[in-house]
Amino acid sequence: MLHDLVVQYGPLIVFVNVLAASLGLPVPAMPTLIAFGAMASLHPGSIAPELLTVLVLAIFATLIGDSLWYLAGRVYGARMLNTLCRLSLSRDICVKKTERFFGRWGVRVLVVSRFVPGLSIVSVPMAGAMGTRYRTFLRYNGTGAVLWSGTGLLIGALFARQIEWLLAVASRMSGVALAVIAALLLTYAGYRWVRRQQLIRELMAARIDESELHALMQANDAPIVFDIRSPEHRMLDPFVIPGAQFADERHLETIINTYPRERKFVIYCACPNEVSAAWMAQQLTKAGFADVLPLRGGLDAWRDAGRPLDPLPSLDDAPETSDTLGTPDTPAAATTALPKTL
Structure with a gap:
C-alpha cells in the first residue's frame, strides 16, 4: 500500500x-x-x-x-x-x-x-x-x-x-500507539511554549517605561543607556536613543569592570519581549549593580511614543572596526562602527 x-x-x-x-x-x-x-x-x-x-x-x-x-x-x-x-x-x-x-x-x-x-x-x-x-x-x-x-x-x-x-x-503499530507518539510531540511543543512564557513572566518583574526614561533624561538625571542590539540589527534600524552606548552581553565581564555599580542603567534591545535585555539586567544585578532595568517595549516603544532618536553614522562614513564597548562618557554615535554590508 x-x-x-x-x-x-x-x-x-x-x-x-x-x-x-x-x-x-x-x-x-x-x-x-x-x-x-x-x-x-x-x-x-x-x-x-x-x-x-x-x-x-x-x-x-x-x-x-x-x-x-x-x-x-x-x-x-x-x-x-x-x-x-x-x-x-x-x-x-x-x-x-x-x-x-x-x-x-x-x-x-x-x-x-x-x-x-x-x-x-x-x-x-x-x-x-x-x-x-x-x-x-x-x-x-x-x-x-x-x-x-x-x-x-x-x-x-x-x-x-x-x-x-x-x-x-x-x-x-496500533492507532493508539501512533496517537501516543503524536501526543508526546505536542506535549514537548507545549512544554517549550510554557517554559518561554514562564521565562518572560520572570523577566517582566521589573521594567522602566519610555515615559519614565524620558523624564529622567529631561531632568538631567539620565541613566547610562545600553543598546544591546546586534550590529546586524542596527544596520537594519540605524537609530538609537540619544546618549545610548552599544554593549554586548557576551562581554559582561568587561562591562562589570568598566562601569560604576551605583549608577542607574537602562537596557534595550530589538525584540518585543525584551528577553535578552532582561537577562543582561539580571546578570548585572547579580554582579552587584544597584539599579538596572530593561526598557519596556525596547526601541520600538521609544519610537512609537514620538521620542527623539539619534541616527547612526552612515556605513560609508563609519571606520571599519569591530563592535566594541564604549566608555561611560562616550556618545553612542562614536562608540561603535557598523560593518559593511555583505
Whole structure:
C-alpha cells in the first residue's frame, strides 16, 4: 500500500511537504525526503526513475517558500525580525545569535542554514532585509536547497534497509500507539511554549517605561543607556536613543569592570519581549549593580511614543572596526562602527 502511494503521489507529497516546511509551518520535510530515498533504493524499477523529479520539485518548493520570506524581509526589514522574535519558541537571544552568524558569514550562510535548526527561518528574511540582490540570494539559497534535498534522498538510499524496518514497525503499530507518539510531540511543543512564557513572566518583574526614561533624561538625571542590539540589527534600524552606548552581553565581564555599580542603567534591545535585555539586567544585578532595568517595549516603544532618536553614522562614513564597548562618557554615535554590508 505504501509502495503504491509513493508511486502515484510521491513527488506531489514531497513538493507539498517541503513547501509547507519552507513557508514556516511546523511540518518537518527531511523525514519525507529520507523516506522517498529509501523507497527508491528498495524499488529501483518503479520509484527510482522519479528521484530526479523529486529532487527538482524539492528544490523548487524550497525556493518558492524562501523567496516569500526573502520578499517579506526586503519589504518589512527589522519589523520582520521582530515578528520572528515574537513567534519563536526559542529565546529571543537565539534570534540575535543568528543575526550575528549572518553578519559574520553574510549571504553565504544560506548554503548551510537548513542544516542548522532555527538558522534558515531568520537568515532568509534577513538576506532580504540586508538588501541582498535576489540573484545572489537565489545562487546561495539554491545551492543550499540542492545540498539539503540531495542529502535527505542520499541518507534514505544509504539506510534503506533500516528505514524499511522502521516503516514496517510503524505499520504494525496500533492507532493508539501512533496517537501516543503524536501526543508526546505536542506535549514537548507545549512544554517549550510554557517554559518561554514562564521565562518572560520572570523577566517582566521589573521594567522602566519610555515615559519614565524620558523624564529622567529631561531632568538631567539620565541613566547610562545600553543598546544591546546586534550590529546586524542596527544596520537594519540605524537609530538609537540619544546618549545610548552599544554593549554586548557576551562581554559582561568587561562591562562589570568598566562601569560604576551605583549608577542607574537602562537596557534595550530589538525584540518585543525584551528577553535578552532582561537577562543582561539580571546578570548585572547579580554582579552587584544597584539599579538596572530593561526598557519596556525596547526601541520600538521609544519610537512609537514620538521620542527623539539619534541616527547612526552612515556605513560609508563609519571606520571599519569591530563592535566594541564604549566608555561611560562616550556618545553612542562614536562608540561603535557598523560593518559593511555583505
